[in-house]
Amino acid sequence: MRRRARLLAAFAALSLALGPAIAEARPGGGFSSGSRGSRSYSPPPTTRTAPETATPFNRTEAPRGNPGATNPGFQPRPSPSYTTPNRGGMFGGGFMSGLMGGLLGAGIAGMLFGHGAFGGMSGGAGFLGFLLQLALIAGIVWLVLRVIRSRRAEAPGMPAMAGPGPRGAVPNAYAREMDGNTMGGAGGQAATRPLQVGEADFAAFGNSLVAINQAWSAGDVAALRRLSTPEMARYFEGDLRDLAARGWRNQTSDVRLEAGDLAEAWSENGTDYATVAMRFSLVDVTRDAAGSVVEGNPNARQTTTEIWTFARRPGEPWILSAIQQTK
Template sequence: MRKFRLSSTALALLCAISLGTLGTADARPGGGSSIGSRGSHTWSAPPRTSITPGWARPMDQSATPRTPSGYGSPGYASPSPMPGYGAPAYRPSYPVRHPFLSGFAGGFLGAGLFGLLSGHGFMGGMTGGTSFFGFLLQVLIIGGLIAFVLRMFGNRGQRSPMGMPSSTGAPPVGNAGGSAPVTLTNDDYMSFQRLLLDIQAAWSAQNMRALASMATPEMTGYFNAQLSDLASRGARNIVSNVQFQRGDLSEAWREGNLTYATVAMRYSMTDVTTDSMGNVIDGSSTEPVTVTELWTFVRADGRGNWILSAIQQAG
């Protein structure tokens, strides 16, 4: 009998060693990673909340390709230059850029040509030395004024109101993907809390059909891969006694006929991973842990329910 107990202990130890690389400390749904998609906001950092004062961790896995779309939105890294960025900006013609100065110079020359056509000569004629030198003086004064005004307007066009060099040619800043903010209701927040609890329960029961009804196909695929990996190692993760503590909306927006909502949620739970014989590999069935994550939900406007679209780790 003693020999059998030693064999069981040795077997449990071998299982623990073989599962050492599994990272079971974060074996809950999502595996402690940042996974999923947030539409055009996937590669932009969610706005901070009172319970997530730091930036969320970028996506470790996502079906959304990382592109420079959404330029100017708060992201995790500087986006790649947009096509044509930094190239010389289009420079309109002089009359378009300076319509008032063009009219002034044109009026000055037009007055001289009108004098020639009317028989009075350029600037009323030059019948004597005094008139000639007076004409030259007028030309010099008016020419100097024109040069001064042109220089002043040219400098203003190349500098920002604060005197710093302008970023001519930079793409305009706007909402990523043309998204528009939306307002949520109390029913929406209740749905988020219910999904948090139901997804944890379906996860512990290894009920993939239930998970597929509460998550996008992308998230369902991640859950399936994670559960399959645990099963192939002879392990099982059980999350129980889930208690929602606090939530805070990070952002909610609409893209086409889809509405997204990213919510920071803090909850406690008992998170334990066992082997095929029920021996605890990691975690505790008695000591609860507290987790803060950002969950993104999506739904089709006017039809369907909220479903999970992404999980991101906070801090």
């Protein structure tokens, strides 16, 4: 019985360490993605709906060294050139993945054959010793993840594996960019002017929230391209491919906008932008090819708050330009 318990626990630890890691499977995948024109590296103002600062972009095509660049999110690029962030495992890839995989493999093998995780405990140490070994491995996993995420948070332009980094890294990342990205100054920065947003605009934002979730759930790439900028459409397509590679499908349903308010709205280079905070609830479920639930609960609603930026050119409807997470 004890050997069977060890076997089950060991396989659980192996699955946790080496299995694919997806932060959240809903549209946007829990990442901060897209661009906000020349304000892409400046945090949007906080609002009553989202009192915490939005996290910097993990995925963006906005040029870092050229604040005056025009509408990067609208630039068409061939889909094959797009690569999604690596979500292949908890440790990412390369040397760190091999090192940690080997370390965990050796530890688990030791548990199974009664020699201890690292050879320091005999098989007779008992179940308590086994639990201590498992806790030690979990601690190492946590420490390595903390270091990896801290380093990625220091480079906002670099794709992150599981969304925002540590809480302390977010404001610093924004502060570094705000100094050289203040609106209205010289140096080739884009000239902006305030934009008035009315009830019809807010209705369009709410409708877009529902429509994008419907298109995502149906895997309707054509609709996602119509409802978002080319940049955001590429991210959506990449995320859908990641899910399909696992044989998974994410579906969101009964999307309800619970609260929302405007963070800022402006015009630049012939494009209008509006950044809005939205708190919404939905049923979010991911199933495998057999129809079994792998994430979420089909009988429970989830509530989340995100910062969505919409863009509009003259005579055209609002489309999604960015999704940002809050702390």
